[in-house]
Amino acid sequence: MNCPEISFQKSAGHEAKQEAPVDRKETIHYHIRWAQIPLLDFESFNTRVEAEAAAQVLARPGETHTIEEQGEGCQRCRDAEKEKSERDAAQVYREPE
Numbered sequence: 650m651n652c653p654e655i656s657f658q659k660s661a662g663h664e665a666k667q668e669a670p671v672d673r674k675e676t677i678h679y680h681i682r683w684a685q686i687p688l689l690d691f692e693s694f695n696t697r698v699e700a701e702a703a704a705q706v707l708a709r710p711g712e713t714h715t716i717e718e719q720g721e722g723c724q725r726c727r728d729a730e731k732e733k734s735e736r737d738a739a740q741v742y743r744e745p746e
Contacts, residue, residue: 677720684713689725 679700680689694700700716708714719725 677718678723678726680717680719680723680725681707682715682717684715689717689719691725691729693719693723693726 678693678695679697680691680693681700681704682689692703694703697716697718704714704716
């Protein structure tokens with residue numbers, strides 16, 4: 650599995666430490682969907698319980714969410730991986746100043 654090296658992830662002002670990044674495109678996992686944001690949060694969790702616990706810590710007053718189960722073909726994980734690959738490629742091909 651491809652494991653991106655991410656120690657902290659941010660989404661719409663939320664911060665959470667991800668201890669063991671894992672390629673989630675091919676496994677059952679969970680994302681937080683914040684009611685105020687149209688996209689799934691890009692951080693994924695191994696279990697619904699972990700996702701709910703993180704959401705409780707990250708939620709701002711009055712903010713609501715749902716936990717969504719995702720699996721093989723998770724579009725949010727594919728999009729996040731594509732963005733990371735593009736950023737990595739831009740760094741590699743960046744000309745020296």
